[in-house]
Amino acid sequence: MKFLHTSDWHLGRQFHNVSLLDDQAAILNQIVQYIAEHPVDALLIAGDIYDRSVPPANAIELLDHVLTTLCQDMGVPVIMIPGNHDGAARLAFGARHMRDAGLHIIANFEQMLEPVVLSSNDAGEVAFYGMPYHDPEVVRHAYQEAVHSHDEAHQLLCEKITKTFDPSQHHVLLSHCFVDGAMESESERPLSIGGSDRVNHEHFLPFDYVALGHLHQPQKKGRDSIRYSGSLMKYSFSEQHQKKGMTLVTFDQQGFVSSESIPLISPHDMRIIEGELEEIIAKAADDPRPNDYLLVRLTDKHAILDPMEKLRQVYPNVLHIEKPGMLIGMDQPVASQRLKRSEVDMFADFFQEAQQSELTPAQSEAIAAVVQELKQGDRE
Amino acid sequence: MKFLHTSDWHLGRQFHNVSLLDDQAAILNQIVQYIAEHPVDALLIAGDIYDRSVPPANAIELLDHVLTTLCQDMGVPVIMIPGNHDGAARLAFGARHMRDAGLHIIANFEQMLEPVVLSSNDAGEVAFYGMPYHDPEVVRHAYQEAVHSHDEAHQLLCEKITKTFDPSQHHVLLSHCFVDGAMESESERPLSIGGSDRVNHEHFLPFDYVALGHLHQPQKKGRDSIRYSGSLMKYSFSEQHQKKGMTLVTFDQQGFVSSESIPLISPHDMRIIEGELEEIIAKAADDPRPNDYLLVRLTDKHAILDPMEKLRQVYPNVLHIEKPGMLIGMDQPVASQRLKRSEVDMFADFFQEAQQSELTPAQSEAIAAVVQELKQGDRE
Numbered sequence: 139m140k141f142l143h144t145s146d147w148h149l150g151r152q153f154h155n156v157s158l159l160d161d162q163a164a165i166l167n168q169i170v171q172y173i174a175e176h177p178v179d180a181l182l183i184a185g186d187i188y189d190r191s192v193p194p195a196n197a198i199e200l201l202d203h204v205l206t207t208l209c210q211d212m213g214v215p216v217i218m219i220p221g222n223h224d225g226a227a228r229l230a231f232g233a234r235h236m237r238d239a240g241l242h243i244i245a246n247f248e249q250m251l252e253p254v255v256l257s258s259n260d261a262g263e264v265a266f267y268g269m270p271y272h273d274p275e276v277v278r279h280a281y282q283e284a285v286h287s288h289d290e291a292h293q294l295l296c297e298k299i300t301k302t303f304d305p306s307q308h309h310v311l312l313s314h315c316f317v318d319g320a321m322e323s324e325s326e327r328p329l330s331i332g333g334s335d336r337v338n339h340e341h342f343l344p345f346d347y348v349a350l351g352h353l354h355q356p357q358k359k360g361r362d363s364i365r366y367s368g369s370l371m372k373y374s375f376s377e378q379h380q381k382k383g384m385t386l387v388t389f390d391q392q393g394f395v396s397s398e399s400i401p402l403i404s405p406h407d408m409r410i411i412e413g414e415l416e417e418i419i420a421k422a423a424d425d426p427r428p429n430d431y432l433l434v435r436l437t438d439k440h441a442i443l444d445p446m447e448k449l450r451q452v453y454p455n456v457l458h459i460e461k462p463g464m465l466i467g468m469d470q471p472v473a474s475q476r477l478k479r480s481e482v483d484m485f486a487d488f489f490q491e492a493q494q495s496e497l498t499p500a501q502s503e504a505i506a507a508v509v510q511e512l513k514q515g516d517r518e
Numbered sequence: 519m520k521f522l523h524t525s526d527w528h529l530g531r532q533f534h535n536v537s538l539l540d541d542q543a544a545i546l547n548q549i550v551q552y553i554a555e556h557p558v559d560a561l562l563i564a565g566d567i568y569d570r571s572v573p574p575a576n577a578i579e580l581l582d583h584v585l586t587t588l589c590q591d592m593g594v595p596v597i598m599i600p601g602n603h604d605g606a607a608r609l610a611f612g613a614r615h616m617r618d619a620g621l622h623i624i625a626n627f628e629q630m631l632e633p634v635v636l637s638s639n640d641a642g643e644v645a646f647y648g649m650p651y652h653d654p655e656v657v658r659h660a661y662q663e664a665v666h667s668h669d670e671a672h673q674l675l676c677e678k679i680t681k682t683f684d685p686s687q688h689h690v691l692l693s694h695c696f697v698d699g700a701m702e703s704e705s706e707r708p709l710s711i712g713g714s715d716r717v718n719h720e721h722f723l724p725f726d727y728v729a730l731g732h733l734h735q736p737q738k739k740g741r742d743s744i745r746y747s748g749s750l751m752k753y754s755f756s757e758q759h760q761k762k763g764m765t766l767v768t769f770d771q772q773g774f775v776s777s778e779s780i781p782l783i784s785p786h787d788m789r790i791i792e793g794e795l796e797e798i799i800a801k802a803a804d805d806p807r808p809n810d811y812l813l814v815r816l817t818d819k820h821a822i823l824d825p826m827e828k829l830r831q832v833y834p835n836v837l838h839i840e841k842p843g844m845l846i847g848m849d850q851p852v853a854s855q856r857l858k859r860s861e862v863d864m865f866a867d868f869f870q871e872a873q874q875s876e877l878t879p880a881q882s883e884a885i886a887a888v889v890q891e892l893k894q895g896d897r898e
Contacts, residue, residue, distance in 0.1 A: 191575075192572055195571075195605060195607040195608055196607075198607055198608055198611050199607050201611070202607075202610070202611050202612065202613075205612070205615070206614045206615070209615060210614050210615065225575060227575040227576075227578055227579050227582075228575055228578055230582070231578050231581070231582050231611065231612070232582065232585070232611070232612045232615070232616050232621065233582075234586045234590050234619075235585070235586070235589060235590065235612070235615065235616040235619035235620075235621045236612050236615040236616060236619070238618060238619060239614075239615035239616070239618060239619070240615075241612065241615045498891060500887055500888075500890060500891040500894075501887075501888065501891055503887055504884045504885075504887040504888045504891070505884075507880050507881075507883055507884040507887065508880070508881065508884045510880060511878060511880035511881055511884070514880075
C-alpha cells in the first residue's frame with residue numbers, strides 16, 4: 139500500500155498583496171498528475187487546507203475542483219483534518235454525505251474514533267485516524283478532563299484513539315500540531331502564546347505512521363514514521379532554501395516500510411536577493427528565473443529614489459524591499475514600545491499579518507475611532 | 519408522488535440584533551417530524567438557504583445537521599438551489615460527492631441541465647430541474663447572448679432546459695426570482711434596482727410544477743402549479759398576518775394534481791402591538807403569547823422615560839418601538855435627502871439592514887474616514 143501525505147495547502151493565501159491561488163492550482167495539478175502516473179491508495183491532508191476559516195470563494199472552487207477530480211474521476215480516497223487556520227464547522231459541511239464518495243473530512247471527536255479503513259493485498263487493512271485541530275480548552279470541555287496544554291490534549295486524544303485499535307490492522311494518524319523540538323518557519327501562525335503549544339512525540343509511538351501538519355518544513359521527529367510533509371509551497375522568504383513536496387509512504391504486512399519525498403515545484407520560486415541596487419540590476423539579465431517572488435535586501439548606504447520601480451523593470455515580482463544599509467545609526471524604538479500595546483497597535487500588527495501592508499494614517503484614525511466607540515459602548 | 523416545496527430559510531438571520539437560529543432550528547425540526555409521520559419522495563428548497571453568502575458557522579452546522587438527518591438517516595432526497603442571499607460557490611462545495619447520498623445542490627448552469635430524476639409507481643418519472651439564482655450579467659456571459667434583464671435570463675434558461683425534456687417524464691423547476699405581479703414583503707432584498715427584476719410567469723408554462731423562492735408570502739402566480747411556498751418564518755413585522763408553511767405537492771401519471779399548505783409554527787410569533795403605553799402594559803397580563811417578538815407602536819402624545827424598560831417587564835422580546843404620536847409637527851426631511859446619496863449614507867442603510875441598528879455618530883465618522891481614504895487611493 140502506498141499513500142501520499144501532504145499538509146498546509148493554505149489555499150487562498152495572499153503574500154505581500156499577491157494572490158498565490160494560481161501557483162497553488164499549478165502545484166495541485168502536479169499532485170493530480172503524479173497520482174495519474176503513479177497510482178496511490180489514498181491522499182492525506184494534515185490540516186490548514188485553507189489559509190483562513192472563511193476562505194475566498196475561488197479557493198473553495200479550487201479545492202472542490204481538485205477533490206472532485208481525485209475522488210470522483212480518479213477514485214482516490216482523500217482523508218483530511220482541519221488545521222488551526224481552518225474553520226472546522228465550515229470545512230465539515232456535508233461530511234457525512236461525502237464519505238461514500240471517498241472524501242473523508244474528519245472534523246469532530248466522534249469522527250476521530252471512526253477510522254477510514256482501506257485495505258490492499260500487500261499490506262492488509264490500514265486504519266486512518268484523523269485528529270482534528272482543536273484548542274486544549276475544546277478538548278477539556280468535550281471530555282470534561284483536566285487538559286491545560288496541547289501536550290495534555292494530545293495525550294488524552296491519542297489514548298482515546300488507541301483504545302479503539304483493532305490489532306489486526308495497521309494504524310495511521312493525521313494530526314496538526316507542533317511536535318516539541320521540530321523546526322519552525324516564519325509562515326506558521328503560533329497555536330498559542332509562550333511555547334505551551336509543544337507536543338511530545340512519544341504520544342504518537344503506538345501508530346505505524348503519523349502524518350503531521352502545521353510546520354512548513356518537511357522533517358521527521360523522533361523516528362522515521364513520525365513526519366511533517368511540509369507545506370504545499372513556500373509561504374515566507376525564510377523558507378527560500380526549503381525543498382517543498384509531498385511524502386510518499388509505503389506499507390507492507392508489517393506496517394511502515396519507507397517514506398520518500400516527491401518534489402512539488404511552484405511556478406514562482408520565493409527567493410531573497412542581496413546586494414547594491416546597480417549590481418542587482420546588472421546581474422538580472424543572467425538570472426534564469428526573473429519572474430520569481432523576490433525579497434530584495436539593498437545594501438546601498440545612500441538614499442535611492444524609487445528602488446521598487448527600478449527593480450521591477452528587471453524583476454517584475456519583487457514583493458518587498460529591505461534596506462538594512464539605511465538603518466545604520468538610526469534609532470530603533472520598536473522593541474521598547476512593544477511592552478505596552480494599545481488595541482490600535484495590536485490591530486495594526488494583525489493588519490500587517492493579514493494584509494502584508496501597513497495601516498495608512500487615515501486607516502489608523504478610523505480604527506482608533508471604532509475602538510473608542512466600542513470602549514464607550516462597554517462603559518454605557 | 520408527493521414532495522415538499524420550501525424556500526427562503528435564511529438560516530443565520532439576525533432580526534433587530536436577535537439571532538433567529540433557535541427558532542429556525544425548531545421549525546426545521548417540524549419539517550423533519552412532518553416527514554417522519556407523512557413520508558414524501560423529496561424536499562425542495564428554492565433558494566436563500568442562508569441569509570448571506572458567508573453564513574455564521576452555527577448556521578452551517580444547523581443546515582448540516584438537518585440535511586444529514588433527512589438524507590442519511592431518513593433517506594429523503596433534498597434538492598436545492600442557491601438564492602440571491604446565498605454564495606453559490608460556497609454552497610456548492612462538495613456537490614458532486616453528495617449527489618449519490620441524495621443531496622442535490624444545483625449551483626451552476628451545467629448541473630441545471632442534468633435533472634434529478636425520481637420515480638414512483640403512481641406518477642412515473644419526475645425530472646427536477648434547478649435554476650440557480652444568477653444576475654442577468656452572469657447568464658449573458660455564460661451563454662454569450664443578449665440578456666439584459668431577469669426576464670430575458672429566465673426566458674433563455676427555460677428554453678435551454680425545455681430542450682432537454684424527456685416527454686415520458688414530468689418536469690418540475692426550482693427557481694429563485696420575482697414573478698411579475700406577485701406580492702412582496704418587507705424582508706426580501708431587491709434583486710435589482712428599478713423593477714427590472716420582474717419575470718413573466720409564462721416562461722414557466724412548459725413545466726408541470728414550478729417551486730419558486732424569493733418572495734416570502736405563500737402565493738400562486740398564473741396558475742395553481744406555479745407557486746411560492748413562502749419563507750420558513752416571518753422575517754419582518756410587515757409579515758405579521760402571513761401564514762408561513764411549506765407546500766405539499768402531489769403528482770400522478772398526468773402530472774400535477776394538487777398543492778396543500780402545511781403550516782410551520784415559529785416558537786416566537788412576530789407581531790405589532792399599537793396603543794398607549796399604560797394600556798398596552800395593562801392588557802399584557804391577558805396576552806397568551808407574551809414572549810413573541812414585538813414591534814410596539816406607542817400612540818402617546820407626550821414624552822415617556824425609557825418605554826423599552828417598562829415594556830420589557832411584560833413583553834421580554836419587544837424588539838423595536840415606534841412613536842408615531844411623537845412625530846406630529848416634526849420635520850421629516852428623510853425623503854428629500856434620499857435623492858442624492860453619499861457612500862456613507864448607503865453604508866448606513868446597509869448597516870441598518872444588516873444589523874437592524876443605526877450607525878452611531880462615531881461609527882459614521884469612522885466610515886467616512888475609510889471612504890475618504892479609499893477615494894484618495896483611487897485617485898493616486
